[in-house]
Amino acid sequence: MEITKQETLYEGKYLRMVKRHFKTDTGESDWETIERKNIHGKGAVVIIALTKEKEVILERNWRVPLASFVIQFPAGLCDKEGESEEETARRELLEETGYRAEQLIPIIPAPLCPALTPTRATHFFAPKVELVGRENKEMDEKIEVLKVPIEKLDDFLLNLPKDTELDLRVPGILWVLEREKLI
Numbered sequence: 001m002e003i004t005k006q007e008t009l010y011e012g013k014y015l016r017m018v019k020r021h022f023k024t025d026t027g028e029s030d031w032e033t034i035e036r037k038n039i040h041g042k043g044a045v046v047i048i049a050l051t052k053e054k055e056v057i058l059e060r061n062w063r064v065p066l067a068s069f070v071i072q073f074p075a076g077l078c079d080k081e082g083e084s085e086e087e088t089a090r091r092e093l094l095e096e097t098g099y100r101a102e103q104l105i106p107i108i109p110a111p112l113c114p115a116l117t118p119t120r121a122t123h124f125f126a127p128k129v130e131l132v133g134r135e136n137k138e139m140d141e142k143i144e145v146l147k148v149p150i151e152k153l154d155d156f157l158l159n160l161p162k163d164t165e166l167d168l169r170v171p172g173i174l175w176v177l178e179r180e181k182l183i
Contacts, residue, residue, distance in 0.1 A: 004028070014038050034117045038079045042109060043119040045089040046075040048173055049099055049126040050183065055147040056174075057097055057129065060164060062142035071146075071160060072167040075121065089124045097145045098134040101126035108176060110169075123173055125182050150183060 005021040009032065016035045021028065036043065049057040063070045076092030078085060086104050093101055107123040148156045153174070160166055177183045 011037075036077065036117070036119055039077050039119065040081050040083075041078045041085060042122060044075060044077050044112065044121040045085050045092060046073050046121045046123045046169070046173070047089050047093045047101065047104075047126050048073050048107070048123065048177060049093060049097070049101060049129040050150070051099075051147065052128045052130070054150045056150055056153055056183075057093075057099055058146040058148055058170070059096065060144040060146055060161070066165065069144075069161070069164040070167050071157070071164060072170060073123075073173070085122045086124070089122075089126075093126065093129070094132070095134065096141075096143055098131055099126075099129040100132045101129050103127055105182070107173065107180070107182075123176075125177060127182070 002023045003020050004023055007019050008016055009019055010017040014037055016037055018033050018035055019030050020033055021030045059072055059074055060069050061072055074093050074096045076088060078088045089104055090101055093099055105125040107125050109120055109122045112119045112121050157171060
């Protein structure tokens, strides 16, 4: 498969809708995709943070496209030019949760929604994070920070609060961490 042409259909403040034309073994076609305008590098970071007390840090985050809360890991866009993914991960974890990570272990890069966007996220494991207080909170975010003991995590994920959905990357990445013997 080969991309042969790209045209912008719409451009907003943060997003651009693009039509990509491509060739296949059987002919030509096109696909509409969404590109982020406010990212550098691969796109995003996700932080799987674990406290010294073996609690997983999760967020109950209001997501406008779903008009719902979503349980997810702390995450953020690589939106500051010149900032490394590791620096972005440390900054986002502190801004969103108030926890500081001394150590960050790169786990896996993965596409966020490959049928819709080329944005990828690098996942970092942050063992033994320390609560130091939130630096600031963005005005357009409504985030509740949750600490879930690792031994109660399965039960929590299977019994979410009302009006809350689960980002399936959470159990998927936890599975990877278990296989790597990090948790």
